[in-house]
Amino acid sequence: MAPLLNVGATAPDFALSDQAGTTVTLAALRGKPAVIAFYPADWSPVCGDQMALYNEVLPLFGELGAQMFGISVDSRWCHGAFAENRRLRFRLLADFEPKGAMARQYGAYRDEDGTSERALFVLDEAGLIRWSYLSPIEINPGADGILATLESMQSEKSA
Amino acid sequence: MSRGHNELTTPVSANDHAQGPGDAAVTLVEYGDYECSYCGMAYPIVKRVHARLGKQLRFVFRNFPLAEAHPHATAAAELAESAALQGRFWEMHDVLYEHQSALGPADLERHAKKVGLDLDTLEAALRGGGPHKRVQADFMSGVRSGVNGTPTFFINGQRFDGDWRDEEILTAALGARG
Numbered sequence: 471m472a473p474l475l476n477v478g479a480t481a482p483d484f485a486l487s488d489q490a491g492t493t494v495t496l497a498a499l500r501g502k503p504a505v506i507a508f509y510p511a512d513w514s515p516v517c518g519d520q521m522a523l524y525n526e527v528l529p530l531f532g533e534l535g536a537q538m539f540g541i542s543v544d545s546r547w548c549h550g551a552f553a554e555n556r557r558l559r560f561r562l563l564a565d566f567e568p569k570g571a572m573a574r575q576y577g578a579y580r581d582e583d584g585t586s587e588r589a590l591f592v593l594d595e596a597g598l599i600r601w602s603y604l605s606p607i608e609i610n611p612g613a614d615g616i617l618a619t620l621e622s623m624q625s626e627k628s629a
Numbered sequence: 630m631s632r633g634h635n636e637l638t639t640p641v642s643a644n645d646h647a648q649g650p651g652d653a654a655v656t657l658v659e660y661g662d663y664e665c666s667y668c669g670m671a672y673p674i675v676k677r678v679h680a681r682l683g684k685q686l687r688f689v690f691r692n693f694p695l696a697e698a699h700p701h702a703t704a705a706a707e708l709a710e711s712a713a714l715q716g717r718f719w720e721m722h723d724v725l726y727e728h729q730s731a732l733g734p735a736d737l738e739r740h741a742k743k744v745g746l747d748l749d750t751l752e753a754a755l756r757g758g759g760p761h762k763r764v765q766a767d768f769m770s771g772v773r774s775g776v777n778g779t780p781t782f783f784i785n786g787q788r789f790d791g792d793w794r795d796e797e798i799l800t801a802a803l804g805a806r807g
Contacts, residue, residue: 523778557697
């Protein structure tokens with residue numbers, strides 16, 4: 471697998487459907503920081519918890535001006551059912567066709583099982599990667615690293 | 630990449646709900662949710678491990694209600710915090726974990742009576758918003774410390790990613806720090 475894209479790299483553009491069928495592109499996210507959380511699959515153990523955690527922390531991400539996206543190789547229909555079941559209040563992107571194309575671009579695809587890594591990216595408003603983190607696949611990476619990055623970006627801006 | 634990742638950012642203080650001596654060799658902090666079934670599973674395990682380690686261990690509980698997933702979790706946490714104001718935190722904590730399938734409003738009132746809380750004082754505390762703030766503050770301290778689901782345990786300030794469901798593993802991890 472290619473290594474995870476690093477801090478300072480420009481995030482590769484993408485155009486993926488969310489669970490409602492709306493296409494989300496990186497270009498459209500410019501102007502606001504974005505949190506992109508790759509996870510292996512809807513319904514698999516741990517991811518549920520990981521997305522549940524982001525659901526709770528979402529207001530805080532919002533206060534820091536950031537938009538939140540979960541992403542896996544599942545289809546928009548699967549994402550829709552998963553998001554409804556878990557009452558997720560943020561968008562899930564379907565990296566479905568061609569399968570895992572975005573994950574591959576970000577260095578987060580798992581050839582061995584055809585899913586994506588548990589990998590986090592924080593992008594700034596210009597689309598630069600400001601933080602990335604590859605978590606052991608069985609461990610939910612939490613939200614502390616994301617928050618710390620968003621906060622330091624905000625303090626830079628006000629400095 | 631790590632920047633103090635997975636370390637308790639809010640140290641244990643007199644403000645915490647703790648069982649066991651303040652000078653215990655090991656402190657186990659749990660971030661938990663009263664409606665979470667895994668926390669319900671952890672409850673007797675922690676009790677057994679605590680009984681085995683005795684005075685070597687101090688156990689601290691902090692709130693981490695996943696409110697979107699568990700609609701009764703926040704109210705239960707605020708009830709436990711209100712009970713704390715009447716000196717009954719652990720009694721309430723235990724009752725809640727022993728009745729995880731009965732956490733609706735009427736159930737909580739029944740639990741409050743069972744624990745012997747003064748209901749007028751309880752109402753006033755809840756209305757005043759103190760318990761609410763306390764639960765939120767716990768939650769935020771957890772998020773900042775790398776809590777990634779419930780329950781999340783910290784042993785002497787370091788997140789424990791081992792399998793707590795195995796009593797032997799948890800006991801060994803705690804014993805090793807003691």
